[in-house]
Amino acid sequence: MHSFHEFLTMGGYAAYVWPAYAVGLVIFVGSAWLSRRGLRKAMSRAARRAQEVGK
Amino acid sequence: MFTWLHKLGSPPVLYRFAERAAPWCKWTAFALLAAGLVGGLILAPPDYQQGDGFRIIYIHVPSAIMSLFVFAYMAVASAVGLIWRLRMAHAVTAAAAPLGAAFTLLALITGSLWGKPMWGTFWVWDARLTSELILFFIYLGYMAVANAFPDQRTGDRAGAILALVGAIDVPIVHYSVQWWTTLHQGATLKLSGSNMPGSMLWPLLVMMVAFMFYFGWLLMIRLRAEILRREKRASWVMRLAAD
Numbered sequence: 355m356h357s358f359h360e361f362l363t364m365g366g367y368a369a370y371v372w373p374a375y376a377v378g379l380v381i382f383v384g385s386a387w388l389s390r391r392g393l394r395k396a397m398s399r400a401a402r403r404a405q406e407v408g409k
Numbered sequence: 410m411f412t413w414l415h416k417l418g419s420p421p422v423l424y425r426f427a428e429r430a431a432p433w434c435k436w437t438a439f440a441l442l443a444a445g446l447v448g449g450l451i452l453a454p455p456d457y458q459q460g461d462g463f464r465i466i467y468i469h470v471p472s473a474i475m476s477l478f479v480f481a482y483m484a485v486a487s488a489v490g491l492i493w494r495l496r497m498a499h500a501v502t503a504a505a506a507p508l509g510a511a512f513t514l515l516a517l518i519t520g521s522l523w524g525k526p527m528w529g530t531f532w533v534w535d536a537r538l539t540s541e542l543i544l545f546f547i548y549l550g551y552m553a554v555a556n557a558f559p560d561q562r563t564g565d566r567a568g569a570i571l572a573l574v575g576a577i578d579v580p581i582v583h584y585s586v587q588w589w590t591t592l593h594q595g596a597t598l599k600l601s602g603s604n605m606p607g608s609m610l611w612p613l614l615v616m617m618v619a620f621m622f623y624f625g626w627l628l629m630i631r632l633r634a635e636i637l638r639r640e641k642r643a644s645w646v647m648r649l650a651a652d
Binding site: 360361366367371375377381386389392393395396399401403408 | 630648
């Protein structure tokens with residue numbers, strides 16, 4: 355890599371390299387979001403259950 | 410080692426282990442991802458044949474390796490769960506499946522984006538690409554089957570058998586480039602060493618380890634959710650949730 359311009363255009367392969375990394379970002383962020391949401395949901399369900407049993 | 414594994418078979422011990430391991434995995438993954446991306450996208454020189462197009466390798470190869478590794482790991486955990494009737498082994502398998510499917514999808518999409526400029530097509534029905542696509546469907550099949558039964562144990566057993574049978578596809582994907590003629594290039598990394606120069610190679614190795622730790626991080630999170638769901642009647646879950 356010699357210049358910022360070269361970095362952005364990826365030597366003419368920008369149309370393939372950047373979408374590949376964009377899809378990677380989406381899948382990484384998406385799977386983290388879904389996993390953490392799953393844990394939050396499981397936790398709140400367990401809390402509700404604990405409350406019901408406690409009554 | 411064996412007593413340690415035996416202890417991890419206990420849901421509360423495994424839960425606490427996952428809770429403690431997650432942040433370590435997370436920060437290791439982020440640090441390695443940052444280093445690997447700088448190394449792969451900026452520091453590594455362009456390839457003499459593929460120019461800068463080869464840089465897709467730093468995301469494609471790690472995700473493809475993870476797609477195989479996660480399934481092999483699921484098959485081993487399933488075997489342990491079936492043979493020793495270890496419930497937590499099934500929890501560990503179920504927690505990994507969606508992550509393996511995500512890596513497989515990423516390997517397919519990035520491979521397709523790499524194929525277009527190098528081969529002139531997004532897709533060919535050759536051995537490597539087709540067997541990897543089948544692997545993706547096996548992951549989806551596992552997830553569907555494991556959740557299809559109202560009884561957890563039936564679903565666990567059916568899923569475990571599917572994981573063991575489906576594992577046949579893992580060596581097929583791996584050796585497909587040797588067994589059949591294909592557009593796909595052969596393995597970049599070999600145990601006997603690689604013909605890649607060091608400046609291109611180290612970011613690839615760093616990215617592979619980063620993907621492994623990222624998987625570890627999300628696996629720990631999914632495993633906790635899985636344990637909470639499975640052990641909802643246990644008193645320790647009640648106490649934990651009440652806080």
